[in-house]
Amino acid sequence: MGIESYLPEGFVLTTTLEKLVGWARGNSVWPCTFGLACCAIEMMATSLAHYDIARFGSEVFRPSPRQSDLMIVAGTLTKKMSPMVKTIYEQISDPKWVIAMGACASCGGIFQTYAVVQGVDQVIPVDVYLPGCPPRPEGLLAALMKIQERAKNERFRDRPDIVTEEDIKKYCIQRNIPEKIEAAI
């Protein structure tokens, strides 16, 4: 079947933990179900039979950010929507990645107006910028492969996912959360 059929009985493979974890993370990047505008249509097309994002292990679009690893910001981000996007991003557990899909999410696109955020990188950190208006499904798959590459080659110490006490205090002050909950975190 696989590599094990070429090996003698009781085989042993040696690798580093980083590579093993990266291999597991990179091959099952679950995206968050989250579309803002017309790019979401292309995102849906990518997940359907013709382009079939399942080939890359990302077919499970999770309706809850707590179960997903990847946030595809697909479309125009208005200022009124920006607090929700930030909240969803914060609810995704580490490790997490973000694709800014399309011109609007990358830089505001054609909407240079008072109501539109000029690039989601002002609100959340972005890993891959995907140009196009809207990008074709092949483009989204290419962006996903970039994310996979990044996940597979990542060193543990490169990922700043250790939450310090200062971070928690800052978060609690920002959201008006009482100190009791702060202790629980």
Added chain:
Amino acid sequence: MAKASEIIKLIQKKHKKAIIEAQEFRGDPIVIVKKDKLLEVCEFLQKEKKLLFNLLVDVTAVDFLPYKRKPRFDVVYILVSVDHDHRLILKTQVDEGEKVPSVYSLWKSANFPEREVYDMFGIEFEGHPDLRRILMWPGFEYYPLRKDFPVKGFDFDKKWDPETIRENVFKY
């Protein structure tokens, strides 16, 4: 289906003094009425058997600031009669800071469009049941579709911080 000229004649016959101007444009009648007579005229348009305008399609406004016209705004009502299959564009003129009577009591569909006009132009509607902003968040200081508001807004080049409006948006 009545002709545009017939509709104008019917309104002129009943409300001669309320009408500022009446014209015809590509088969549709356009009638400009005085602001304080608006409700009277609207009630007549809705109830009169030969007119029977029972559907309010949209309420919108126009800013005439570049023309330095006084009063500054036009509030535009687009009416359709489903029974007779004819339509009417009703306009009224209002200056900055003045109030327009709400037509919510006659057509319930005026609720959201009037809120939109309030949000985008800052024209207040008297007698509206729930006059809040509908598109922008509460606490937004400007009226974006006014001609003296730049398209890019006043903080276009600054980095946007969503925390500044978080409370207002979630409170909604």
